[in-house]
Amino acid sequence: MRCFPSIHCSCRKVNQLLFIRHRLSRTPFLSQMHLPTGSFSLRQIKAATRNFDPENKIGEGGFGPVYKGILPDGSMIAVKQLSSKSKQGNREFVNEIGMISALQHPNLVRLFGCCIEGNQLLLIYEYMENNSLARALFGPEGLRLNLDWQTRRKICIGIARGLAYLHEESRLKIVHRDIKTTNVLLDKDLNAKISDFGLAKLDEEENTHISTRIAGTMGYMAPEYATRGHLTEKADVYSFGVVALEIVSGKSNAKYLPKDDYIYLLDWACVLQEKGTLLDLVDPALGTNFSIEEAQQMLNLGLLCTNQSPTLRPAMSTVVSMLEGHTPVPVPTMKVNRTESMELRFRAIETPSWDGDSQAVSMGAHMANSSFSIQSSKEDLFRSTTSRLLDDFG
Numbered sequence: 596m597r598c599f600p601s602i603h604c605s606c607r608k609v610n611q612l613l614f615i616r617h618r619l620s621r622t623p624f625l626s627q628m629h630l631p632t633g634s635f636s637l638r639q640i641k642a643a644t645r646n647f648d649p650e651n652k653i654g655e656g657g658f659g660p661v662y663k664g665i666l667p668d669g670s671m672i673a674v675k676q677l678s679s680k681s682k683q684g685n686r687e688f689v690n691e692i693g694m695i696s697a698l699q700h701p702n703l704v705r706l707f708g709c710c711i712e713g714n715q716l717l718l719i720y721e722y723m724e725n726n727s728l729a730r731a732l733f734g735p736e737g738l739r740l741n742l743d744w745q746t747r748r749k750i751c752i753g754i755a756r757g758l759a760y761l762h763e764e765s766r767l768k769i770v771h772r773d774i775k776t777t778n779v780l781l782d783k784d785l786n787a788k789i790s791d792f793g794l795a796k797l798d799e800e801e802n803t804h805i806s807t808r809i810a811g812t813m814g815y816m817a818p819e820y821a822t823r824g825h826l827t828e829k830a831d832v833y834s835f836g837v838v839a840l841e842i843v844s845g846k847s848n849a850k851y852l853p854k855d856d857y858i859y860l861l862d863w864a865c866v867l868q869e870k871g872t873l874l875d876l877v878d879p880a881l882g883t884n885f886s887i888e889e890a891q892q893m894l895n896l897g898l899l900c901t902n903q904s905p906t907l908r909p910a911m912s913t914v915v916s917m918l919e920g921h922t923p924v925p926v927p928t929m930k931v932n933r934t935e936s937m938e939l940r941f942r943a944i945e946t947p948s949w950d951g952d953s954q955a956v957s958m959g960a961h962m963a964n965s966s967f968s969i970q971s972s973k974e975d976l977f978r979s980t981t982s983r984l985l986d987d988f989g
């Protein structure tokens with residue numbers, strides 16, 4: 596089990612933040628980063644959220660609750676409150692601040708600043724009016740959105756552009772490690788923005804890409820990373836592929852069925868691909884209001900990105916080009932691995948049981964504590980740097 600220091604009530608934290616700023620700016624590797632200039636006082640945040648009024652609570656994640664707030668100038672904010680019971684904790688809090696402050700892109704959620712005061716550790720983001728893609732696609736009746744085809748496509752392209760920026764265009768090459776529908780937020784115009792950089796990692800050339808600390812969400816983790824700790828940007832490409840399939844189908848990758856069998860959307864997609872009926876996966880809620888050609892393209896792309904072999908997955912810039920229609924999408928040639936458990940799942944597939952998502956069971960189990968045995972290990976520089984900072988932090 597990972598152990599997190601409890602949060603003490605003192606202005607020592609403010610000094611610690613200043614110290615972290617100082618240390619980050621002096622760390623050669625991180626000197627390109629700048630911590631958010633926006634430092635908020637607890638009084639400002641309490642006023643904005645009406646003292647963390649439960650009515651303003653808009654979500655709950657691994658860090659703790661998230662509140663909606665409004666600043667005196669009328670701008671809306673989302674406040675992530677690091678709970679003292681958080682399973683994630685200070686390490687990811689610092690990581691999130693460091694990572695996202697160094698990044699700016701229309702498809703990444705903006706961090707306005709942070710507040711470290713009293714017993715509070717808070718991150719302040721731009722408010723995303725339409726909450727998460729997960730809620731838009733799989734939320735309960737009333738909260739779910741009727742996303743039309745063009746909007747689904749726009750969201751998919753937005754996520755791809757955000758990832759292409761992280762992997763190939765930003766000054767720091769970053770693997771997000773936790774791409775999933777709850778980490779894609781939607782603004783008032785339903786533009787997609789990637790959030791949650793608590794697990795993000797810098798992709799350095801000298802890195803062996805083997806990690807001892809596997810973290811991510813089941814159902815979205817690339818097989819080579821989940822089983823061997825082999826982490827490259829292609830792990831994000833895999834997760835993106837799963838999300839693309841979810842966007843087209845309107846179904847979560849994990850669905851709990853009677854008899855305790857799990858059926859994975861990805862397995863189903865492979866079966867349909869083999870049968871030549873991949874288009875059956877398109878969300879029935881769309882009726883006939885979608886482009887067959889574009890849907891086929893997006894489904895093919897979803898399968899291409901989830902190829903078992905990372906080298907056969909396209910780079911995210913290629914994915915963007917494919918989605919924009921500048922590069923043809925090759926037809927995937929995936930073979931279904933017919934294990935015994937797959938046979939079980941096939942039987943479930945033959946009896947259609949997608950009845951909306953109200954009973955879907957989340958497979959979002961975090962694997963940060965998993966004890967996979969991995970042969971080689973090398974602490975990456977960023978991790979050791981943040982660890983040192985955290986040692987200093989308390």
Ligand SMILES: Nc1ncnc2c1ncn2[C@@H]1O[C@H](COP(=O)(O)OP(=O)(O)OP(=O)(O)O)[C@@H](O)[C@H]1O
Nearest residue numbers: 653654655656657661673720721722723727777791
């Ligand atoms: N900037 C924001 N604007 C609007 N809603 C937000 C914002 N950030 C988070 N939320 C809401 O709060 C929820 C929790 O977010 P958070 O990033 O803390 O955790 P998560 O990504 O859902 O889960 P985990 O931390 O376990 O990966 C989101 O699913 C979303 O509904």
